[in-house]
Amino acid sequence: MSKPEPYDPRLDHLIGKLQEGDLDSDDRLLLNQLLREDPKNRQRYRSMMDLHRWLSNYHTGESHWNQMSAMLPARTSPETRGRPWYRSRQIATIGLAAALIAMVTLNVIMMGRSEPVDLLSQDDLSGVAILTESVGLVWGDHSPEFNMNDALPRGTLELNEGYAQIDFFSGAILTVEAPAQFELIDNDAIHISYGKMRLFVPEPAQGFRVEGPEFDTIDLGTEFAFSVDREGQSEVHVLNGEVAIHAKDGATLFHLATGESLRHALSGGFESIANAAKNFVGRESILDMASAHWQAKHNEWQQERAKWLQDPDTVIYYDFEDQTSWQTPLDNPQSDQAEAAIVGARWSEGRWAGKGALDFKTIHDRVRLRVGREFKSFTFSMHLRVDSFADRKNALFMSDDFPANSVHWQINETGIIGLGISDAGRVHSEVLFEPRHLGHWRHLAVTYDYETGQVTHFMDGEVIGQGRIRGRPKVQIQSAELGNWKKTSSNRIIRALNGSMDEFLFLERALSEEEVRRLHQ
Amino acid sequence: MPNSEKDFIHALTYSQNDLMGYLVGLLGNLHDAKDVLQATNLVLWEKHKEFRTGAEFRPWARKFAYFQALAFIRDRKRDRHVFDDDVLELLASDYGDVNSAKDDERELALRDCLNQLPEKQRMLIKLRYEEEGSIKQVVDQTGAKASSVKVSLMRIRNELQACIESKIALSNL
Numbered sequence: 001m002s003k004p005e006p007y008d009p010r011l012d013h014l015i016g017k018l019q020e021g022d023l024d025s026d027d028r029l030l031l032n033q034l035l036r037e038d039p040k041n042r043q044r045y046r047s048m049m050d051l052h053r054w055l056s057n058y059h060t061g062e063s064h065w066n067q068m069s070a071m072l073p074a075r076t077s078p079e080t081r082g083r084p085w086y087r088s089r090q091i092a093t094i095g096l097a098a099a100l101i102a103m104v105t106l107n108v109i110m111m112g113r114s115e116p117v118d119l120l121s122q123d124d125l126s127g128v129a130i131l132t133e134s135v136g137l138v139w140g141d142h143s144p145e146f147n148m149n150d151a152l153p154r155g156t157l158e159l160n161e162g163y164a165q166i167d168f169f170s171g172a173i174l175t176v177e178a179p180a181q182f183e184l185i186d187n188d189a190i191h192i193s194y195g196k197m198r199l200f201v202p203e204p205a206q207g208f209r210v211e212g213p214e215f216d217t218i219d220l221g222t223e224f225a226f227s228v229d230r231e232g233q234s235e236v237h238v239l240n241g242e243v244a245i246h247a248k249d250g251a252t253l254f255h256l257a258t259g260e261s262l263r264h265a266l267s268g269g270f271e272s273i274a275n276a277a278k279n280f281v282g283r284e285s286i287l288d289m290a291s292a293h294w295q296a297k298h299n300e301w302q303q304e305r306a307k308w309l310q311d312p313d314t315v316i317y318y319d320f321e322d323q324t325s326w327q328t329p330l331d332n333p334q335s336d337q338a339e340a341a342i343v344g345a346r347w348s349e350g351r352w353a354g355k356g357a358l359d360f361k362t363i364h365d366r367v368r369l370r371v372g373r374e375f376k377s378f379t380f381s382m383h384l385r386v387d388s389f390a391d392r393k394n395a396l397f398m399s400d401d402f403p404a405n406s407v408h409w410q411i412n413e414t415g416i417i418g419l420g421i422s423d424a425g426r427v428h429s430e431v432l433f434e435p436r437h438l439g440h441w442r443h444l445a446v447t448y449d450y451e452t453g454q455v456t457h458f459m460d461g462e463v464i465g466q467g468r469i470r471g472r473p474k475v476q477i478q479s480a481e482l483g484n485w486k487k488t489s490s491n492r493i494i495r496a497l498n499g500s501m502d503e504f505l506f507l508e509r510a511l512s513e514e515e516v517r518r519l520h521q
Numbered sequence: 522m523p524n525s526e527k528d529f530i531h532a533l534t535y536s537q538n539d540l541m542g543y544l545v546g547l548l549g550n551l552h553d554a555k556d557v558l559q560a561t562n563l564v565l566w567e568k569h570k571e572f573r574t575g576a577e578f579r580p581w582a583r584k585f586a587y588f589q590a591l592a593f594i595r596d597r598k599r600d601r602h603v604f605d606d607d608v609l610e611l612l613a614s615d616y617g618d619v620n621s622a623k624d625d626e627r628e629l630a631l632r633d634c635l636n637q638l639p640e641k642q643r644m645l646i647k648l649r650y651e652e653e654g655s656i657k658q659v660v661d662q663t664g665a666k667a668s669s670v671k672v673s674l675m676r677i678r679n680e681l682q683a684c685i686e687s688k689i690a691l692s693n694l
Contacts, residue, residue, distance in 0.1 A: 016675035018549050018603065020656050032605050035612065042615055049545050051682055054631050056551055059650035402651075403662075 007044040008034050015048045127151030128187040129168040135289045137162035142181060149440055156183045159195070165286050171205040172219075174198070177281045185211070194232075198225040198239075198280040214264045215253065218244040224256075225280035237261040237277035245270075294352040301355075304518070308505060315371065315378075316340075316506040318482075320347075320356040340369035345483065350502030351383060351441045357502035358483075363494050366484035371477040376450035377510040378475065380409055381519045385441045386499040395495040396444070397506075398485040405476045408485075409446055410495065417465070419446045419455050424473045427455035429465030441502070443520040449510040450474065456510075461520035463513065477506075529569045532578040533562065539579055540586050546612050547590045549603040557593050561586045587613050627685055634684035642677050649674055 014031045017023045023031065034041045129152045139145040140158030152166065159178035166174040169187040176182075180195025191211040201208045201219040208219040210226055212234045217226060222241025228234045236243065238256045245254040245262065254270070256262055261275045308314055316332055318340070332340060342358065344365035350357030358367065380397055393413060399406030399422075408420040415434060420426035445458040453472040457465035479486075482504060483497040505519065540561060544554035564585050572581060591609070594602045604612065635643060648659045659670045 012675060012679060016671060016678070019678075020671055020674075021550075023549075023603065028603060031603070032608050035604070035608050039615065042612060046546050046612075046615070047682060047686075048678065049549070050542055050627065051631065051678060051685070053542060053545050053551060053554075054628055055646060055650045055678075055681075058631070058635070059647060401661075 007040045008038065010034065011041055011044055012048070015045060019048075019052050127153045127169075128184050129166045129174075131164060132167045133163070133165035133286050133290050135163040135286065135293050137164055138178070140179075140181065147440055152184055154184050154186065156181065163281055163286050163289060165283060168205065168208075170208065171202045172208045173200045173283060175200075175281050175283055175286055185209075192226070192228045194228045194230050196225075196227040196280055198277070198282050199223065200283065201241075212264075215248065216246045218246055220244055220255075225277045227280070231266060233266050234264045235261065235273065235276075237275050237280070239277045291353065294354065297352055298354055304521075308519075311507065313507045313509045314505065315375075315508050316369070316504065318367075318504040320350065320358055320502050320504075340367055342367050348500060350500070355502055357385075357500045359500045360483040360497040363496040364484075365496060366486075367482040368479070368486070369482065370479045371506075372479075374474050374476055375508050376474055377448055377508065378477075379445060379447045379505070379507045379509065379511040379516075381443070381445040381503070381505040381507075381511075381516070382501060383441060383443050383503040384497075384499055384501045385439065386411065386437065386497070387439055388498050393495050394497045394499070395481065395483055395485045396497070397504075398481050398495065399477065400479040400481070400486045401488055403476070403478075405473045407475050407477060407480075410485075417444065417446070417457050417459075419448070419457070421448075421469055421473055421475055424469050424471055427457070427465065427467035427469065429457040429459070445511070445516045445519060447510040447516070448475070454510075456513075458513075458516045458520075461517035526569065529572060533565060533582070536579050536582050540582060543583055543613075543616055544586055544590055546616070547587070547604070547609055548593070553593065557586070557589050560593075561589045564589060583613075583616065627689060630685045630688040631681065633688065634681050637684065638677065638681070642673075642680075645670070645673055646677055 010030065011034055014023065014027055014034070017027055018031065035045060127150075131146050131148055131150050131152055134146075134148050137159060138161035140160045142158040143156050146152060158181040159176060161178045163178065164176045166176065166184075168174065172188065174190070175198045177196045180197065181193040182195055182197070183191040183193075185191055188205060188207060189209040189211065193213075199208065199210065199219070200223045201221065203221060206219060206221050210217040210219075212226070212228050213232045214234060217224070217236050220242040222243055223239040224241070224243050225237045225239065226235060236245065236256060238258055238260050240258050242255060242257050244252055245256065247253050254262065259275050261273045261277075263271050263273045265271060305317075305319060309317055318332060344362055345358045345360050345367060346365075348357050348359045349355065360366070382396060384396070386394060394411040396411065396417075397407065397409040399408060402408060402420075402422045404423045406422045408422070408426075409418070410420075411417050415437075417429040418426050443458070443460050447456045447458075448454070448469070449456075450472055453468040453470070455467055455469055456463055483501065485495040511519070537558070541554060541558055544557050544561070545551060548554050548557065561582070565582055568585065572578070594609075635646070638646070645659060645663070648662055649656065651658075656667055656670055656674075659665070659674075660667050663670070665673075
C-alpha cells in the first residue's frame, strides 16, 4: 500500500480504544483535536463507528428495525423494567405499541425481500371485544379461532360447540351458547345469523344494537336474551330494563319492558310469548362451567405429569405447584439431579385457576439451576406467558456466560425463538411470537437430536422451525438460568424475561412431534 | 389510526437505522446510543403532531436526537463524556449531507467481506461481538492477552473497512 492515508494515522488507534471502552483523558483530548481539525478524520471516524455498529448488529441478530421494539413495554410497569433515565415517561398508547410491534415484526419478515411492502394496510390489530371465558369451544369453519383473553376483531364468529363470554370494549357483556353464528359489527353492535345469546348492557354501553334477520333490538338500559334459530325465527326476552324493537327500515315497532317477550314467527307476524330468559346461559353459569372445566383440566394434567415423572429421560421437571410463597428453593420432583433456587421471581397463578406459576418481572428475577453434566440429545418444554418484548431478548433457558457447547434458548425482540449452541451455531424459529401472543399462555418446546444435529422448534404443539447444528456437538449443561442470563463479564446486558412460567421440563432425549403435542395439551 | 399517524410511524420505523448511526457517532458508544434512541423515539412520538407531512423526516428527527444526546451527556459525570461541544456540533452537521441510502449497500458489502476473512479472524470478531460481548469474552475464551486481542481486532476492523470501501468503489465504476 503506497497510497498515503487521507486521515491522521493516529486516529485508528484512538477509535479502537473508544470502541473497547478504554479511552483515557489524553486520548480523549487528542481524538477531539483530530476530529476538530479535519473533516477527513471525521469521515474516517464515522465509517469506523458504522462498521462497529454493523458488526454488533450482525452478530447479535439485531437489525436496525429492531431498535424500535425496545421502546415498547406493552405490558410492563415502568418502575420495574424501564431504565431510570426515562422511567417517568408514560408510553403513548397501547395501540401505538401494538402497531409498532407489528411493524417491527413485519419488517423482519420482509428483510429478505427487496420490494417494499405496504405495512400500513395491516392496521386492524385492535379488536372490538375480548373473549373473556371459553368453555369447551369448538370453532366453525366460518371464523378464525381465538383463545381466551384474545382481542376479537370485527367479523364473523361461528361456534359449533361450547359456551363463550365476550366483553365488548363499550362495556356490554355477551354470553353465547353454541351453535351460533354472528358478526361483531362494532363495539356496540352485532348481527346474528343464528344462536342463543344473552346480553348485559351497563349504562355506558346503552344503545347497543342487536341486528337479527327480521328486526333489530336496541338496548335502552337492560339485560336481555335473544335467539335466532336456523330457520330464521327470532325471540327476544327482557330480563331487566327496556328494549326497543326496530324494523329493518329503522322505524320503532315496539317497546318491551322487564319480563316481556316477543317472537317473530316465520309467517311474518309478531306474537307475545312467555318469558323464557332463564333458559339462556348468563354470566354466572358460564363462570361455574368454567371452573368445573378447569378442575377437570387440572386432574388431566396431574395424570399426564405423573407419566413424565416416570420417564427415565426426565432430568428436570418444575411444575411450579405446591410451593408456599416463602419457599425459595425450587422442588424438582425428579430427584436431586438439579438444584435450583428462585431469585426474585414471585409465585402467581398459571394457565388455569389453581395452577401455580412463577412471575418474572424485574430485571433481576431468575431461577438459578445447576445440572453439571454433558448431554447428547435433549428437549426443553415450557409453558409460558410473555408480557412484552421490552428488552432486547427474553431469556428462556440460558447457560451462564456462553462457554463452548453450552445452550441458549431465548426469544429475541422480534419474536423469533432461537436455540444456540455455543461455537456450533443456532437455529431460529420461522413463525414469530406475535403481538397477539403477548399476555397469553403458550407452550414452547425445542428438541435437539444428537444423531442428526437436527433442532426443531415448537409452539403450541406445532413445528415452527427446523435446522441443523454443524458438527453435532454434545452439549454441556452446567450452571444455567430460567428467565434470565448470568454473564460474568457483563455490564449492561439485559435478557430478563418479562412474563410467567408455569411448567418447565428438561429431558435427555429429543421428543417426537407427538410427544410434544402431548405436552402442549 | 389516522393516516398521518400511520405515515409518521412508517417514517419513524424506516429512520431507526439512520438515527442509530447518528447517535453512535455522537456518543461513541453502542449501548448509550441505544438508550438515547429509545428516549428519542418517545419524544418523537410525543411531538408527532408537530411534524408536517411532506417535510423531510430524517433531518427533523435528528434534531430531537441531537438534543436527547446532549441531555444524556449533560446528565453524566463530566469525565465520562467523549466529545467536546464544538466537536459534537461538527459531527452532527456532517450528517446533513450524507446520503444514508448508501448504508444498505455498505452493510451488504460488510457481509461479503466478513465471509472473506480467514477463519481465525472471523472467530475473533464473532467472539467480540456475539451476545453483545466485549474484549473480556475474547480474552477468556482464547487465552490471549488483552493487549494483543485489541491490536488484532483493530487490524481486522481496518481490513474490513478497506474491503468495504473497495467493494463500494467497484460498484460505483
